[in-house]
Amino acid sequence: MVKVGIVGGTGYTGVELLRLLAGHDKAEVILITSRAECGRRVDEIFPSLRGHYDLAFSDPDVKQLAACDIVFFATPHNVAMHLVPELLRADTRVIDLSADYRIRDAQLWSQWYGEPHASPDLLSSAVYGLPEINRQQIASAQLTACPGCYPTSVQLGFIPLLANGLIDPTQLIASSASGASGAGRQAKIDNLLSEVSDSFKAYAVAGHRHLPEIEQGLSDVAGTEVKLTFVPHLLPIVRGIHSTLFAQLSGPVDDLQELFESFYADEPFVDVLPAGVFPQTRSVKGSNRCQLSVMRPQNRDTVVVTVVEDNLVKGASGQAIQNMNIMLGLPEGMGLANIGLSP
Amino acid sequence: MVKVGIVGGTGYTGVELLRLLAGHDKAEVILITSRAECGRRVDEIFPSLRGHYDLAFSDPDVKQLAACDIVFFATPHNVAMHLVPELLRADTRVIDLSADYRIRDAQLWSQWYGEPHASPDLLSSAVYGLPEINRQQIASAQLTACPGCYPTSVQLGFIPLLANGLIDPTQLIASSASGASGAGRQAKIDNLLSEVSDSFKAYAVAGHRHLPEIEQGLSDVAGTEVKLTFVPHLLPIVRGIHSTLFAQLSGPVDDLQELFESFYADEPFVDVLPAGVFPQTRSVKGSNRCQLSVMRPQNRDTVVVTVVEDNLVKGASGQAIQNMNIMLGLPEGMGLANIGLSP
Amino acid sequence: MVKVGIVGGTGYTGVELLRLLAGHDKAEVILITSRAECGRRVDEIFPSLRGHYDLAFSDPDVKQLAACDIVFFATPHNVAMHLVPELLRADTRVIDLSADYRIRDAQLWSQWYGEPHASPDLLSSAVYGLPEINRQQIASAQLTACPGCYPTSVQLGFIPLLANGLIDPTQLIASSASGASGAGRQAKIDNLLSEVSDSFKAYAVAGHRHLPEIEQGLSDVAGTEVKLTFVPHLLPIVRGIHSTLFAQLSGPVDDLQELFESFYADEPFVDVLPAGVFPQTRSVKGSNRCQLSVMRPQNRDTVVVTVVEDNLVKGASGQAIQNMNIMLGLPEGMGLANIGLSP
Amino acid sequence: MVKVGIVGGTGYTGVELLRLLAGHDKAEVILITSRAECGRRVDEIFPSLRGHYDLAFSDPDVKQLAACDIVFFATPHNVAMHLVPELLRADTRVIDLSADYRIRDAQLWSQWYGEPHASPDLLSSAVYGLPEINRQQIASAQLTACPGCYPTSVQLGFIPLLANGLIDPTQLIASSASGASGAGRQAKIDNLLSEVSDSFKAYAVAGHRHLPEIEQGLSDVAGTEVKLTFVPHLLPIVRGIHSTLFAQLSGPVDDLQELFESFYADEPFVDVLPAGVFPQTRSVKGSNRCQLSVMRPQNRDTVVVTVVEDNLVKGASGQAIQNMNIMLGLPEGMGLANIGLSP
Numbered sequence A, B, C, D: 001m002v003k004v005g006i007v008g009g010t011g012y013t014g015v016e017l018l019r020l021l022a023g024h025d026k027a028e029v030i031l032i033t034s035r036a037e038c039g040r041r042v043d044e045i046f047p048s049l050r051g052h053y054d055l056a057f058s059d060p061d062v063k064q065l066a067a068c069d070i071v072f073f074a075t076p077h078n079v080a081m082h083l084v085p086e087l088l089r090a091d092t093r094v095i096d097l098s099a100d101y102r103i104r105d106a107q108l109w110s111q112w113y114g115e116p117h118a119s120p121d122l123l124s125s126a127v128y129g130l131p132e133i134n135r136q137q138i139a140s141a142q143l144t145a146c147p148g149c150y151p152t153s154v155q156l157g158f159i160p161l162l163a164n165g166l167i168d169p170t171q172l173i174a175s176s177a178s179g180a181s182g183a184g185r186q187a188k189i190d191n192l193l194s195e196v197s198d199s200f201k202a203y204a205v206a207g208h209r210h211l212p213e214i215e216q217g218l219s220d221v222a223g224t225e226v227k228l229t230f231v232p233h234l235l236p237i238v239r240g241i242h243s244t245l246f247a248q249l250s251g252p253v254d255d256l257q258e259l260f261e262s263f264y265a266d267e268p269f270v271d272v273l274p275a276g277v278f279p280q281t282r283s284v285k286g287s288n289r290c291q292l293s294v295m296r297p298q299n300r301d302t303v304v305v306t307v308v309e310d311n312l313v314k315g316a317s318g319q320a321i322q323n324m325n326i327m328l329g330l331p332e333g334m335g336l337a338n339i340g341l342s343p
Helices: A012-021 A062-066 A080-089 A106-113 A131-139 A149-163 A210-222 A256-263 A313-327 B012-021 B062-066 B080-089 B106-113 B131-139 B149-163 B210-222 B256-263 B313-328 C012-021 C062-066 C080-089 C106-113 C131-139 C149-163 C210-222 C256-263 C313-328 D012-021 D062-066 D080-089 D106-113 D131-139 D149-163 D210-222 D256-263 D313-328
Strands: A002-007 A027-033 A070-073 A093-096 A143-145 A172-178 A228-234 A241-248 A270-272 A290-295 A302-309 B002-007 B027-033 B070-073 B093-096 B143-145 B172-178 B228-234 B241-248 B270-272 B290-295 B302-309 C002-007 C027-033 C070-073 C093-096 C143-145 C172-178 C228-234 C241-248 C270-272 C290-295 C302-309 D002-007 D027-033 D070-073 D093-096 D143-145 D172-178 D228-234 D241-248 D270-272 D290-295 D302-309
Touching: A002 A012, A002 A062, A012 A027, A012 A313, A027 A062, A062 A080, A070 A080, A070 A313, A080 A093, A093 A313, A106 A210, A131 A149, A131 A210, A131 A313, A149 A172, A149 A210, A149 A228, A149 A241, A149 A256, A149 A290, A149 A302, A149 A313, A172 B172, A172 B241, A210 A228, A228 B241, A228 B302, A241 B172, A241 B228, A256 A270, A256 A290, A302 A313, A302 B228, B002 B012, B002 B062, B002 B313, B012 B027, B012 B313, B027 B062, B062 B080, B070 B080, B070 B313, B080 B093, B093 B313, B106 B210, B131 B149, B131 B210, B131 B313, B149 B172, B149 B210, B149 B228, B149 B241, B149 B256, B149 B290, B149 B302, B149 B313, B210 B228, B256 B270, B256 B290, B302 B313, C002 C012, C002 C062, C002 C313, C012 C027, C012 C313, C027 C062, C062 C080, C070 C080, C070 C313, C080 C093, C093 C313, C106 C210, C131 C149, C131 C210, C131 C313, C143 C313, C149 C172, C149 C210, C149 C228, C149 C241, C149 C256, C149 C290, C149 C302, C149 C313, C172 D172, C172 D241, C210 C228, C228 D241, C228 D302, C241 D172, C241 D228, C256 C270, C256 C290, C302 C313, C302 D228, D002 D012, D002 D062, D002 D313, D012 D027, D012 D313, D027 D062, D062 D080, D070 D080, D070 D313, D080 D093, D093 D313, D106 D210, D131 D149, D131 D210, D131 D313, D149 D172, D149 D210, D149 D228, D149 D241, D149 D256, D149 D290, D149 D302, D149 D313, D210 D228, D256 D270, D256 D290, D302 D313
Parallel strands: A002 A027, A002 A070, A070 A093, A093 A143, A172 A228, A270 A290, B002 B027, B002 B070, B070 B093, B093 B143, B172 B228, B270 B290, C002 C027, C002 C070, C070 C093, C093 C143, C172 C228, C270 C290, D002 D027, D002 D070, D070 D093, D093 D143, D172 D228, D270 D290
Antiparallel strands: A172 A241, A241 A302, A290 A302, B172 B241, B241 B302, B290 B302, C172 C241, C241 C302, C290 C302, D172 D241, D241 D302, D290 D302
């Protein structure tokens, strides 16, 4: 069994790693850390896990982590970048679910995250863990930076169009909406049920931290600088991201439906819906699947792509395990067979 | 007291008219019709109204309706257009909350609503009941066609930009989201809590019936043909519409915040939020207010307007009463003082 | 106008007082305090109030408060009991929405609230503000202690039975459920949407602080010691309390429906539903009304009473204003005409 | 592979059987019927199942069903009782998720379900499929009647107390609450999101059809006639049942916690929580687990048991598969390893 460590196990991506890895045939979580809950049993905080783990949270200790084959960081940004260098030196492979290694340009990172990067020399060797684009590099990566939840959905939707040069890359628009679990398990008034439930709003319109990450990824695919207007919204649900993407066609196109279907034909976790069918977040709740559709309303020049994923699965912990499987040469879907919990 | 009749009182816009008119100083509902619930007391179906109405539903009867000073149609489309002509002949003024008289072009109406219009001769004299644009015409209207819920929010957001010629009218985008009450009180599997709750999806991407109505209204303001890509979404809440609007600036602009604030300075029911603050649907729940914000992310050429309203109030029954007040020369806000129920 | 001060205006009962008092003809909020938000405008934190208040939060200052005719405490427990004595000495009347003066026995209070009472001498003169029981005493009270949200619903349900000696007072059961706003506007992980939404649970089964308050109130009515098993639950909604009450009939009874209807016949805010109709929380959302029903399933000896209220209105701020109206000799329903927001 | 047929596949218990059986190692769904959707692909109606089934709905045909090894009825009541006799004659084993064979007394059944039973002779040989009580009889059953969703939770909570003779069997109380999926996938106004969401209510207080089933099961365990007051409530969530049970202790008791823990020590799907911890429905969402707790508040004579389950899994389709595994001699938990989707 592959020995797995998790840093920061009390957040939503941490418990989601535990949920998914409990059903993984080749990996076993042997270590899970949390400063705040050190000593407390995992299943005391997460009663859904009773009977599946006989583990308690421990203080993060680099030596113990280095004894794992692979370590997941399920932490806020600004944690991994301090610990990862030592783990890599010990030949432990790392999958970082936080933002620390997603952006290649250290200065750009600093600008959006408000402090200098602690291990900028690793940025160039970190592999951006979007398997649909970087599967080969992930296979040999020592350090994989998992994409953010919004960026996964926005990139998977735009990539077939940009890769084929069909749209104006300077005028992309993403109107995305996320369930409240995306804000993490933190004690903030803003995320109380009484504040968020039965309501809907846009936020971070001036600039969300996922914007530079998305523009970097899309620019790589487009081979030119991409400009995106990105407006995230907060949904009064726990799980689920829905991105509605708009782009201007730059010339005549054939069959967009066929283009998307063939682009993702071999992808196990990207499902292009039949023409005229639009995805709903509930269909992928708890599953590692991204479902999407493409349409050109009124046959005009604006193309609309709608994309759904579970922000905690394909948008975080599921994709992290998908990356782990690729890195370890395991079947890519191992431990990821869950079907969306619908209704 | 003004004698009010309501046709189609068992839907959500009907009960909302009753809720709001119960607190109106100058109007009294004397007649409310429903074929299906004929004879049943209003407060039996809507227990929130107990003690406020001593009325039962009756079969729609044109003569009885004609005895009212003003009649609201809170019906699906394809009802009002058959009854309104006779009411107008009897000098009863009519406020239609349905789609029957919103579109001036009878052929366009037929194309979107799937049947010939029954009283196309009235289309030119019907006044489109968006007070912020048509206040004067509404005052003397015999027949007012209340805007749809989505169209109210989308128009109020784009109008200041279009009226000032600041944006490209051929490339407008509206990503809107509505609570489930917008789908009406109809027995459909698609609107069950178990189908809609805890989920989010786009729908009618190929073309929603509100599209021609919005394009007509915006074209009037722009003085040129407007093209809109309109994608509605279904929110897992009861009330509330949120529209996120995107447009391309067609040249240099000054202060958009100031522009919006002065444009709506005298409007009692449109509230431009301070710069950097974005509206949430819960702030206007149950109230007749539209709150909106404008921003230009990254100082690029795409301007973003976010707009909220309660689809049943400013998006339907509240706006209908606002129109009634204008038509009757009453203070425009009478009966509409409700503050948003937040939290 | 009656000059009103509010201590602790940033919680949910504070903003609800503001919402309701904005529509009150005879009272005007002139002072609202908050240590944490001192200097910030009220409508900046609560955008639903924009245009209704031109006030900022100030630091609590007893002299300024004493200049008000009436002061509401919308604070957690352990605040009012330190400030009220000085206000009463200044002849300012006080309505306390917190728990500080609800329990007459200072020792019992200490046992449940974990500290000595700071002004125990006031406990005997404080009037328990349940108008349906204590209307006369409230009229002349200097200090009114508003009932808790659960206690209001449980007492209103049991009182007709206990007052008529129909049930065994030693074996009462209340299975109650509250929306999340009952937990207050506090930054706690337990109340995040992601923790509470889409779920249901019992809590505080071992003993909730509202238990001694309910038993005191019911014992007063019964004229003997009442024993209640009280299990509160957390609903994934914002507003609303539903109490399902069970009691054993102690002998033959006539018509329970008639008994309840006549008991509450003159009460403006208690509405006994027709036989066979059961209340739902949405019917009273935002309104000061309590709706209830009584039934004897299978004609057995267990009677079931179901009761709903909005925990922030009849369960808190609405009842507080009802008390204010009584204390000031105003019409009892002034400012409380809101109809439940349904749907 | 065991060949499985499903009758009535378009309801929520039908799609839940499909979700769970997709991950079952030894069973394969080869036939799924629906009159209304005959010919339509399963994954067209349930997009979460795309890629997992290559099946279309067919008209129910007894011969085709008889060719299966085992047939599930996921139908409303009054369907199975007409088809089951012929299937049993063909030696096909049947698991009925509906109410048709749950009550042994045909007359009692008729009284609650409003028509004569169509195959009353089978009632005595049908096995009530609550594995925790009837595991041995289930193993050899030809026809297993799966318990209702409420009855599963109420029985599992009361049984340890009744089996040990600790409580008064004539005065049981169950205050239960169910998610809206319990009402099925039927087009009814009462179950619209706009009617049910953001609200809570009791229903069927006069007598729910699950009452005689629960009383029958509990009487079997108690060895005497049990009388239950059962009040179901509707939760504004999709999945989950929470039952709060009250009983009067009939004499001195030792350690209730220990009693429950040992009673269920060997049960794979019943999890007694540690003392002082109370279950929440989200912890078992999507899983076949029942979690429960027992407590004696204030050390008085009323014992409180709280129980949660997913009404579609342990309350329906998961328990049906658990029964199938027992009937086929497979490991009881096969296909039922899902962990609760929390958050």
